[in-house]
Amino acid sequence: MNEPSTAANDPTGSAAQKRPRLLQNGPLLPSLEAALDAAYDVHRLRTPAERAAFLAAPRAHGAFDGIVTSAAVGADAALIDAVPDARVIGSFGVGFDQIDQGAAVRRGLQVSYTPDVLNDCVADTAFLLLMDVARGASAADRFVRRGDWLKNRFPLTVKVSGKRLGIFGMGRIGRTIARRASGFDMEVHYHNRSPQPDSPYGYERSLTDLARWADFLVIAAAGGTGTRGLVSAEVLDALGPEGYLINISRGTVVDEPALVDALVNRRIAGAGLDVFEDEPNVPEALFALDNVVLLPHVASATHETRKAMGDLVAENLRSYFADGRLVTPVPWSAQADGRAAAA
Helix, strand or coil: CCCCCCCCCCCCCCHHHCCCEEEEECCCCHHHHHHHHHHCEEEEECCHHHHHHHHHCHHHHCCCCEEEEECCCCECHHHHHHCCCCCEEEEECCCCCCECHHHHHHHCCEEECCCCCCHHHHHHHHHHHHHHHHHCHHHHHHHHHCCHHHCCCCCCCCCCCCCEEEEECCCHHHHHHHHHHHCCCCEEEEECCCCCCCCCCEECCCHHHHHHHCCEEEECCCCCCCCCCCECHHHHHHHCCCCEEEECCCHHHECHHHHHHHHHCCCCCEEEECCCCECCECCHHHCCCCCEEECCCCCCCCHHHHHHHHHHHHHHHHHHHHHCCCCCECCCCCCCCHHHHHC
8 A cells, every 4th residue: 555644552532633644864964854854853873873873763752654865865775664653755866766766666665866957967077077077178178277287288189079989878957968968969879778760869788899889988877776787897998098987877887996906997989977986985096097087976966956856856745645656757667656555
């Protein structure tokens, strides 16, 4: 049953008058926290220590109707099982690999996320990284600041317009990146598990074939166990010494040690990275390299996009507690009609 619940264990019989209770796992945008406070009774676990203390005695805090979290923090099986009355998870972010799918499905939880509203900013960041690493913008900035322009000319860089762009993951963000590429007169090919019948772009049957074809390989595939390490040493070797890797997806999609080795030994030309395998820990071997641009996972980090993401989290929860349905459920989320379940 996915019936939206009210506060459980209500000795007064006035549960219908009580606000739904939410367990917040990790910090969220201040404006979103304020919106949640206006509509719900929220218990926050801001730190790992607070989470550990909660898990040691979860029932001491009473029942919860739902969990709210972020893509970065998620909700593991231990947390999901600690709140057996919860029926919904609202997540701030487009990735849901940190939410334990098995536990959520087993419990029949409805799970929401925030797709589409961040497509533009993530696609913009993909091209920011692509342009930066190809034209050496960050490296040239450091060149000027060091005073090296007084001694030498900055080396020649690589033209972007008219090149071949490979996209691994032609989903919402991948399609937005492909549209950006048209402004640079780039030819676009892609690789998914299967070709998209309505796609105007060329399809490559394997990721290795896509890397071999591309001048720039952009990773826009979802994270999780199914894509872990798919950008392997073999794929990087196929990309080759004139190819560039751009990752705005999840660090786990790339074999990070293989990528570091390829960059250090110039087996690929360069990389633009917004994500890493063990954030915020970045391999120190990358710090001294001028052929890699490093960002601290900020692809969607604009005021406008983060507000839209927060608004969508709030709207999903409002919709669920109103009629048992989410606006943007994750693909595997239970979507039973709460009103029908109640009847």
